[in-house]
Amino acid sequence: xRSISIFGATGSIGQNTVDLIARAPDAYRVVALTGGANxxxxxxxxxxxxxxxxxxxxxxxxxxxxxxxxxxxxxxxAGEAALIExxxxxxxxxxxxxxxxxxxxxxxxxxxxxxxxxxxNKESLVTAGPLLLAEAQAHGATILPVDxxxxxxxxxxxxxxxxxVERIIITASGGGLRDWPIAALASATVTDAGAHPNWAMGQxxxxxxxxxxxxxxxxxxxxxxxxxxxxxxxxxIHPQSLIHALVGFNDGALMAHLxxxxxxxxxxxxxxxxDRRHLPVARLDLAQIATLEFRAPDPxxxxxxxxxxxxxxxxxxAGAVFNAAKEVxxxxxxxxxxxxxxxxxxxxxxxxxxxSQLCLSSSMxxxxxxxxxxxxxxxxAWAQITKMER
Numbered sequence: 001x002r003s004i005s006i007f008g009a010t011g012s013i014g015q016n017t018v019d020l021i022a023r024a025p026d027a028y029r030v031v032a033l034t035g036g037a038n039x040x041x042x043x044x045x046x047x048x049x050x051x052x053x054x055x056x057x058x059x060x061x062x063x064x065x066x067x068x069x070x071x072x073x074x075x076x077x078a079g080e081a082a083l084i085e086x087x088x089x090x091x092x093x094x095x096x097x098x099x100x101x102x103x104x105x106x107x108x109x110x111x112x113x114x115x116x117x118x119x120x121n122k123e124s125l126v127t128a129g130p131l132l133l134a135e136a137q138a139h140g141a142t143i144l145p146v147d148x149x150x151x152x153x154x155x156x157x158x159x160x161x162x163x164x165v166e167r168i169i170i171t172a173s174g175g176g177l178r179d180w181p182i183a184a185l186a187s188a189t190v191t192d193a194g195a196h197p198n199w200a201m202g203q204x205x206x207x208x209x210x211x212x213x214x215x216x217x218x219x220x221x222x223x224x225x226x227x228x229x230x231x232x233x234x235x236x237i238h239p240q241s242l243i244h245a246l247v248g249f250n251d252g253a254l255m256a257h258l259x260x261x262x263x264x265x266x267x268x269x270x271x272x273x274x275d276r277r278h279l280p281v282a283r284l285d286l287a288q289i290a291t292l293e294f295r296a297p298d299p300x301x302x303x304x305x306x307x308x309x310x311x312x313x314x315x316x317x318a319g320a321v322f323n324a325a326k327e328v329x330x331x332x333x334x335x336x337x338x339x340x341x342x343x344x345x346x347x348x349x350x351x352x353x354x355x356s357q358l359c360l361s362s363s364m365x366x367x368x369x370x371x372x373x374x375x376x377x378x379x380x381a382w383a384q385i386t387k388m389e390r
Contacts, residue, residue, distance in 0.1 A: 008097030010035035013120045032086040043068035111141040118270040120146035127320040129224030144270040151266035152245035152257030167248035171238040175210030188340040216308030230312040303344040316361040324377035325350035332385040350381045
């Protein structure tokens, strides 16, 4: 019986993971489930999976969690220190699905036990890729990608020599605004940007899909995880979201990974790796699909991609600045303080401002350094938003 923990259990990735675990309850011992403010869902899943501990990230919800778990024998805790304590409990497999920089510290701590970290937290590789990979190596831990795109690349590379790879193509749906006239994007509302044509995801990631900031993050992740150069990484708009990524080799071959738009593909692969096992996902009928579409992303529609490419070239602290500014810009858009197209401007200006204070290409020595850069960047990004409001 494998022991597992799920960090970010109440989000979309976490819920899909819970679904797979619940289908084989005798195969897993669930140690920890963590979540945010959705206490009812966290408690329900903790009871359903017979978890040993349930953790909410918010101290103010601890009493509610304790009440929901009363009489179950499941320990209820709350706060940042509780998340770290949960990550300190050794298990065979950890799902890292906490959204944002908050997922950094638990993921790093979980690696110390030498198990497998299924990584859905984009920020870990974007802000601290070299540190994360070094931590895994130091403790003999394994990191498996859970983003559908990076899982697809990982699977296409099984048995292949990375030196034979010429290009990696990351596909993108283009988001809910992909067919809007460019002139209309400045007036897009949170509701407009928060509707995705293919995927059922949370509000933040769906808006990031519309702006392609999520794809910018994935480009940076690709460089960090697979060790290829920025010139080898491409992105293409693929409206059907059936091909998740392609790998091109030096003999001219392209290997594509296809699957229905269901995150249980990538989660299940990471859960069962190195084996493949049955997954409850739709099977593709290629004759019914008939046509697959592709088009190049318009740089005027998606300025986030150019910013991400500059960050890939710079490396060092640039990823931490990019991620922090992106999160703040998204907060500003959701709050109605800036427009949809202003988000890229906030990130770009924040990178310029931090460059005048720090050497962005300098490497970071530890997680505290990453968090310091993150904090400075958030303050700078909020200052940029304030200037735009005047």
